Every structure is written in C-alpha cells, then in structure tokens.
Amino acid sequence: MFTSKPIEKIVELFSTLPSIGKKTAQRLVFYILRQDKEFALSLANALIELHEHTLYCSTCFNFTDTDPCIVCSSQTRKGKLICVVEEPQDVTAIEKTREYKGMYHVLHGTLNPLEGIGPNEIKVRELLQRCTTDVEEVILALNASVEAELTIQYIAKLLKPLSISVTRLSRGLPVGTDLEYTDEATLARAIEGRVNV
16 A cells, blocks of 8 residues: 555545456546545535435336436337336437437346346346336347347247237347447447347
8 A cells, every 4th residue: 555545445446346447446536636625525425416316217227316217207209119228328328329219128137047147136027017018019129148148038938928029139239249338320220120039
C-alpha cells in the first residue's frame, strides 16, 4: 500500500466493477480526489438515490423509477409484440436502433444448469404469464452463447402450445458478442432479419 487506506478501499471497490481493473480504478479515484468536495458528495448522493429509487417494472422487469416503466405504460408501443432480452442494458441497445416498437421482457440471466440457474432463477414464469393475453409474437433477442441457446430452446418449447409466433434475432450477430456492445446498424439488421424458432 503506497497511498492512504481510504484510497485503497475505493480502488478495491471500483476494481470489482465490470471492465474496471486496478489501474483504471486508481485513475478514477485520483480523478475524484482532484475534484471539489461537492462533486464527491453529488456522486455519493447519486449512488444512494440510484438504490433507493430504482426498482423493477412489474410488467417487463426492466429497471425503472416508475411502475410500470415508460415503455410498458406507452400507448404507442405494440402490445402484441414482446422482445425477450437477458439484461436491462440489452433494452437500451435495442432502443438505440429506433427500429423496434414493441414491448420488452427482461429475464435477468439465462439458464445455466452447471451454475444452478434454472427457470425459477430467471423471469421465465413471468414471461409465460404475460403471454396469456393478446401476444402474437415473442422475439428472443438473447446474446450468442451456449446458455442463451439453451434458454431460447426452452422458452420456444414452452410457448409452442400457446400458438404464439416465436422468433429470434438473425445470425448477423457474432458469437460471443453482447448486445450492449453491438453497433446500432448490426442490431437493427438482426431485428429486421429475425427468423422463426
């Protein structure tokens, strides 16, 4: 340890964030230290507010500060179309394309039997409950991974008896790529070229 304990503590915390290593964490901490105290207080208060005022939408399970969220409460969205994604950041990625006008359903993960993640650990049951209404199509927009493929097959099998069209994004997305990091044009083409499951 070459600095103070508070610095080391914050560096440790920042380095637990995704894509943040020790060096980046140190840069962030030193940047914050160079700012005035008001900046640090604003940052701390924003983090507290984030936790206190962010919740799951009771319909789609995206993060929101109102329930239902802005998408689920919109009168202009196509309620008969549901796009199923793994994580909340995937909703943001799809919305950036400006091509999709339906509803969403966030699973908060994928099936992974080796890790003990089954249908009860993600929002599959809630998706099935939503599909008892006037839903005509479910788009499975999951990342390209083995776990996502297992999840797609499982959900498609559950939805088959409900006479709902089940589609998936076209294969224009490279394997191993997260939707969050895919450019808008590629993602728009993948939505446009979706195929039946």
